[in-house]
Amino acid sequence: MRLQFAVILALASAALGCASTTLGGSEARVPVLLGPVPCIGCAPGSATRVTPATMPAGSLRKDLVCPFCVPLVPGPAYVGNWEHATAFKRHADYLGAPGCGGALQLTSLRARAWTFAIPPFFWYTGNGVDGEVTAVRASEGRCSP
Amino acid sequence: MNGRAIGRASALAVALTAAGCAGARVAVTADRAAYPISLSDSVADGSGKLWRRSELVKVGTFEAHHTSIGFAYSALTPRSTVDVSDDVNAQVAASAGEAVVGLEITSSGACALNNVPVLPILPLWPGCVRVEVKGDIVKRPVAPSVAQPVARSQPGLRPLAAAPTTPTANTRPLK
Numbered sequence: 001m002r003l004q005f006a007v008i009l010a011l012a013s014a015a016l017g018c019a020s021t022t023l024g025g026s027e028a029r030v031p032v033l034l035g036p037v038p039c040i041g042c043a044p045g046s047a048t049r050v051t052p053a054t055m056p057a058g059s060l061r062k063d064l065v066c067p068f069c070v071p072l073v074p075g076p077a078y079v080g081n082w083e084h085a086t087a088f089k090r091h092a093d094y095l096g097a098p099g100c101g102g103a104l105q106l107t108s109l110r111a112r113a114w115t116f117a118i119p120p121f122f123w124y125t126g127n128g129v130d131g132e133v134t135a136v137r138a139s140e141g142r143c144s145p
Numbered sequence: 146m147n148g149r150a151i152g153r154a155s156a157l158a159v160a161l162t163a164a165g166c167a168g169a170r171v172a173v174t175a176d177r178a179a180y181p182i183s184l185s186d187s188v189a190d191g192s193g194k195l196w197r198r199s200e201l202v203k204v205g206t207f208e209a210h211h212t213s214i215g216f217a218y219s220a221l222t223p224r225s226t227v228d229v230s231d232d233v234n235a236q237v238a239a240s241a242g243e244a245v246v247g248l249e250i251t252s253s254g255a256c257a258l259n260n261v262p263v264l265p266i267l268p269l270w271p272g273c274v275r276v277e278v279k280g281d282i283v284k285r286p287v288a289p290s291v292a293q294p295v296a297r298s299q300p301g302l303r304p305l306a307a308a309p310t311t312p313t314a315n316t317r318p319l320k
Contacts, residue, residue: 019253019254020251020252020253020255021251021252021253022249022250022251022252023184023249023250023251024184024247024248024249024250025183025184025185025248026184026185026186026247027185028184028185028186028187029185029187030185030187030195031181031183031185031187031188031189031195032183032184032185033181033182033183033184034175034178034182034183034184034248035174035175035176035178035180035181035182035230035233036175036176036177036178037178037179037180037181037182038181038189039181039188039189039190039191040180040181040188040189040190040191040196040243040244040285041190041191041243042181042191044178044179088184088185100193101189101193103183103189106184108172109172109173109174109250110170110171110172110173111170111171111173111227111250111252111274111276112168112169112170112171112252112274113168113169113170113252113253113254113259113272113273113274113275114166114167114168114169114254114259114272115166115167115168115254115259115272116166116167117166124166125254125259126168127252127253127254128252129173129250129251129252138189139189139190139191139192139193
């Protein structure tokens, strides 16, 4: 019984230690820029904002591991994950990023992680990456047809 | 009496839960980066041409990670800014690349401090956040001529040969 208890504690702690969330933008149709250089060969800060509007963007994951929350159930009784991946594609459309030379600029980027636990009853952890995006014109010039 | 004790215990539990827990939070910046960094698979050049990852040549992998410690339920994080500018400038220069695409920022509590039993309830107990930043270092297959007329005619743009020369402490010479 003691061994089982120790194993459950170890597994719960290990599982939450591995929890993470990632903010990426591979699905976006325009560049999603971090930093001051908007394009290859461009000077830092040369991008111009299209509109003053911004939109929140982020990725959040929360995990609840609850070994003894349900009586008579030895072991993890409930594991819940909620993951939200930012759809930069929709951001670009909504903010009006130009199809030619347009981009999204990511600002106020923050990362956080926290855990609240009362072993052996439950562990509750969260990981988040969030920021704001705005539409910019990264470069002038021609666009391929 | 029992009811009152249970009420106090419940109020304490709610207060502790609402007060927070162990963790940390940081700002992630690249304000001094000398190269374009894109979370998407594409990046433009000075002429306005949009380069997809499939058209670019991957010359390396960008990777940086940082762990910050926070106190008071993550409200106070002494090293509260993670600036990856020096990492970008050094690694892109070392790979002879022109940009970073497909950047991903990962946040995790992958450190033991957050998972110590009971003690995270204390405000002075330190928590942590681990930030990992990864991406592909790329360059165009054939760099256009320095004398490209479109690039020269645009305000705010500079010739490619002079573009990524911002000196940093971590910049290494090309091999």
